[in-house]
Amino acid sequence: MEKFTTLRAVAAPLPMVNIDTDKIIPKQFLKTIARTGLAKGLFYEMRFDEKGQPKDGFVLDQPAYRHAQILIAGENFGCGSSREHAPWALLDAGIRCIVSTSFADIFYNNCFKNGILPIVLPKEQVDMLMDDAQRGANAVLTVDLEKQEITGPDGGTIQFDLDPYRKHCLLNGLDDIALTLEKADKIDAYEARQQQAEPWLAG
């Protein structure tokens, strides 16, 4: 997983509530057995018509936002299906940070496994960043994970909260599985205890 330290990038506004993971990447792109190359399916139905021709106007297709790496989105972003294809598609399209008033739990969790930083802020601050993001190519934000701070185009700063463990893993690009396997003795001990207490779980 790629580390996340600081990110200076254009932020694109996506002022819709309840953007579900079906909308982020529809089902026809879930048939892949790979985790790369999914950018082509990102927000597909908002970007392409029924014949697969590009539609005008979707924010990430506008020249000013083509290189956006930050999304400012409405509440409950990423609700619905657990498909990790959603963060994979966002990452493949260059998105490394999403700001909203709230995220659905599974999507939020999936972001951290892929080096994407989801930031939760109060509505007034998201509204402010949404206004900033409307400025097209000038909507440049700087996200500093170590300081837990977003700097706006005018130099104003916003602090954000983050779970310390998740921050640590993201800053260092750590592989969860390797970390967990360091605790193999504890897992062994748990299994031995469980076998005694609940032998019917042996499978």
Place this chain on the structure above:
Amino acid sequence: MSAPRTLFDKIWDSHVVSRQDDGTCLIYIDRHLVHEVTSPQAFEGLRLSGRKPRRPDAALAVADHNVPTTDRSRGIDDEESRIQVETLAKNCADFGIPYYDVDDVRQGIVHIIGPEQGFTLPGMTIVCGDSHTSTHGAFGALAFGIGTSEVEHVLATQTLIQKPAKNMRITVEGQAPLGVTAKDLILAIIAKLGTAGGTGHVVEYAGEAIRALSMEGRMTVCNMSIEAGARAGLIAPDQTTFDYVMGRPLAPKAGQWESALAYWKTLPSDPGATYDTEVTLNAAEIEPQVTWGTSPEDVAPISGRVPDPASARDEGKRAAMQRSLEYMDLNAGMAVQDIKVDKVFIGSCTNGRIEDLRQVATLAKGRKVAPGVHAMIVPGSGLVKNQAEEEGLDKIFIEAGFDWREPGCSMCLAMNADKLQPGERCASTSNRNFEGRQGRGGRTHLVSPGMAAAAAIAGHLADVRDLG
């Protein structure tokens, strides 16, 4: 004496392998369900890192999302779907994971077959790369959906890194009126809570109306917890649970059954246990429900009208309602019962169990599907299909003009050939009415199996209570 604990607290506490100072825990996972869509990249990850599944015996795999629901003897036409299913079979063979082949009578939707086989038991932690894993909470098991990275984590370590969720209790008091089913209860709950109302929580469903539900009904309720934002739903195990579990192929056998039962009886929340959030509904006030929009919270009673976006709680929701009405091609103020349907879909992990099919058969008997309506019935598993056929339900369905099919996820998410065409409108017993969910441009109205049957017969959304 220790403080009173909730059902969630008890399951959580008994699965903590280690705890960090900041409250992050490593929790043990008892059971892992695997399907073809969210697992290939996880198995690939194991191969790349040279890791092996820690406990292949604690996993169970099946292909459900991509499988055709028509004759399967010719295999799967769609190449990508076929490759995905073949990849699952190969991964399971390579890593020693039990797998129900597409031709196996036990094949079916992952959340139907777990309970059916007794793979799902009270007090367990159960995960699957699928958000509707919440279904298994009906047994008093902590069950939740995970992403593919976590699927790999569970395969490699049999654990997950988690922080405890908050406790919410939703109490449905009183008795549900005739014609009001588990599906109507959960739609009413989602309408009340909102699609993000359960975020960060595990929901325990309680109260007379919940206790009165069969296991099938309880599974329907817990299944849609995720549609209210909660990763998991729970219902305390009781005699209804134990009766359902006993004798299933993977359930504890005689000799172990008694000790398992004794443990399961300790699981219900202690008197005086506290919840971070409490919500109460009165079942007597709930009518058969339908969704009118493109979020599962967009719910109206069947006697109601399509709401006006002007009534929305805030600007964001107003814009969403407006967009929903345009997508659904509906006008604010129109009677819900005036909404005509082109298709009806009965099935899914929400409502693809035997009891759901019996309900449909009762209504379909001696009646006909309205001209111009295509009404599909997709059983949740091969065993559900066999059971229905043993009871003669298939004959009733076919006689009434329903299309009786092979088991799978089918048009709940339209990954196989079963999908809505642009502009088509469907009364569906599935769980999501998102834009494009059942096919691009398709319009979904979520309903109970009885309401789906009523819509099929009437040709429009209709009140099941009028069918008598």
